[in-house]
Structure formats: structure tokens, C-alpha cells
Amino acid sequence: EAGVAQSPRYKIIEKRQSVAFWCNPISGHATLYWYQQILGQGPKLLIQFQNNGVVDDSQLPKDRFSAERLKGVDSTLKIQPAKLEDSAVYLCASSPGRVNEQFFGPGTRLTVL
Amino acid sequence: KQEVTQIPAALSVPEGENLVLNCSFTDSAIYNLQWFRQDPGKGLTSLLLIQSSQREQTSGRLNASLDKSSGRSTLYIAASQPGDSATYLCAVLSGGGADGLTFGKGTHLIIQP
Numbered sequence: 001e002a003g004v005a006q007s008p009r010y011k012i013i014e015k016r017q018s019v020a021f022w023c024n025p026i027s028g029h030a031t032l033y034w035y036q037q038i039l040g041q042g043p044k045l046l047i048q049f050q051n052n053g054v055v056d057d058s059q060l061p062k063d064r065f066s067a068e069r070l071k072g073v074d075s076t077l078k079i080q081p082a083k084l085e086d087s088a089v090y091l092c093a094s095s096p097g098r099v100n101e102q103f104f105g106p107g108t109r110l111t112v113l
Numbered sequence: 114k115q116e117v118t119q120i121p122a123a124l125s126v127p128e129g130e131n132l133v134l135n136c137s138f139t140d141s142a143i144y145n146l147q148w149f150r151q152d153p154g155k156g157l158t159s160l161l162l163i164q165s166s167q168r169e170q171t172s173g174r175l176n177a178s179l180d181k182s183s184g185r186s187t188l189y190i191a192a193s194q195p196g197d198s199a200t201y202l203c204a205v206l207s208g209g210g211a212d213g214l215t216f217g218k219g220t221h222l223i224i225q226p
Contacts, residue, residue: 042219
């Protein structure tokens with residue numbers, strides 16, 4: 001069974017530029033999550049989707065971050081404009097449902113200069 | 114608001130020793146608890162999932178216990194090997210599953226050959 005796929009693996013941008021990350025969850029998984037992991041910290045939830053609907057985005061900085069999950073499969077997370085403090089690893093995870101085991105992708109390491 | 118604490122933050126032991134990593138959480142109303150392993154520059158690998166109704170789970174040399182009423186979990190690693198060197202993260206699922214996982218900051222483990 002294929003795992004969670006993410007791209008790109010690494011991205012370096014200047015502050016105020018925009019960037020987008022892509023995630024393809026495990027086939028059949030209804031729930032998809034985006035987490036942000038700052039160096040030395042545990043991951044923090046940004047947004048949770050159930051199929052193509054948003055369950056929780058209370059910790060998403062909506063003035064600069066946006067996310068969508070079209071057709072309830074792939075998802076894209078966008079940052080516009082980026083700030084220095086957005087430098088982090090962005091992890092995508094999926095699970096069969098909201099109270100099931102979560103499986104994580106390899107992450108995208110973002111550096112904002 | 115759920116908070117997760119992991120002790121110790123770092124641990125270095127000789128190969129072959131048995132060791133225990135600790136995790137505590139503030140709100141006992143959880144659905145499940147997951148232990149993850151994270152290698153440098155990589156995503157999270159799920160090691161063990163304990164449902165709230167369970168007391169422990171075992172996989173190979175790993176054993177995780179859960180005491181929900183006291184808000185504690187331990188990860189026991191038997192006969193440690195250099196390949197076990199990684200950061201170990203504890204995470205709990207609470208809030209009706211709508212909050213995603215709440216993570217600790219992790220224990221950075223080094224096994225000396």
C-alpha cells in the first residue's frame with residue numbers, strides 16, 4: 001500500500017513570496033491533516049479535512065495561509081505572503097476517519113529567507 | 114486545552130540497555146495515543162497506537178502502556194540498538210477527533226555503539 005505522498009520535499013523562498021505544497025493521501029482515507037513542525041517542537045495542527053469539507057482550521061493563520069481539498073482526495077496548502085517565522089516542516093497526514101490512526105508523509109521543509 | 118509533556122527531552126545510553134520514555138497529558142478524555150519515531154530530516158513513522166480502552170500495546174522490542182486516568186503513557190524499548198537512535202514523539206487524539214493530534218516536543222534518543 002502506497003503511503004502519503006508530498007511534494008516538493010524542500011523549498012527555499014524569499015519573504016513575501018508565495019509557495020504551495022501538495023499532498024496525496026493514502027487511497028480511501030477520508031480524513032486529511034496539515035501540520036506545521038517548527039525546529040525542536042512537536043507538530044501543530046493547521047487544518048483538518050473530512051472528505052472535501054473543513055473540520056477544523058482554528059489554528060490556520062488565514063490572513064496568509066489557505067488550503068483546499070478538491071474532490072476529497074489531493075490537497076494543497078498555500079502561503080502568501082511568506083514570513084520568516086513560516087520556516088518549518090509542513091507535514092501531511094491521513095487516516096480512514098477522525099478517530100483512527102494517522103499516517104504521515106515525508107514532509108516539505110520550507111526555508112524563508 | 115490539551116497539553117502533552119515528554120520526559121526526558123534527551124537521552125543517551127549504551128547499546129543493549131532497556132529504556133523507558135515518558136509522556137504525560139493534561140486532559141484524560143482522549144480517543145487514543147500514538148507513539149511516533151522521527152529520523153533527522155524525515156517524516157513521522159507510527160510505532161504504536163493505543164486506544165483509550167486499552168492498557169498496552171506491543172510491537173517487537175517496543176511496549177507502550179497507557180494509564181488514562183492519571184494522564185500517563187510510557188514507551189519501553191528493550192535491548193536498545195544504535196538503529197533506535199531517533200526522536201520519539203508522543204501524541205494524543207482528543208476533542209472529539211476534531212482537534213487533530215496534540216504532540217509533545219519529543220525525546221531525542223541516542224544509542225551509543
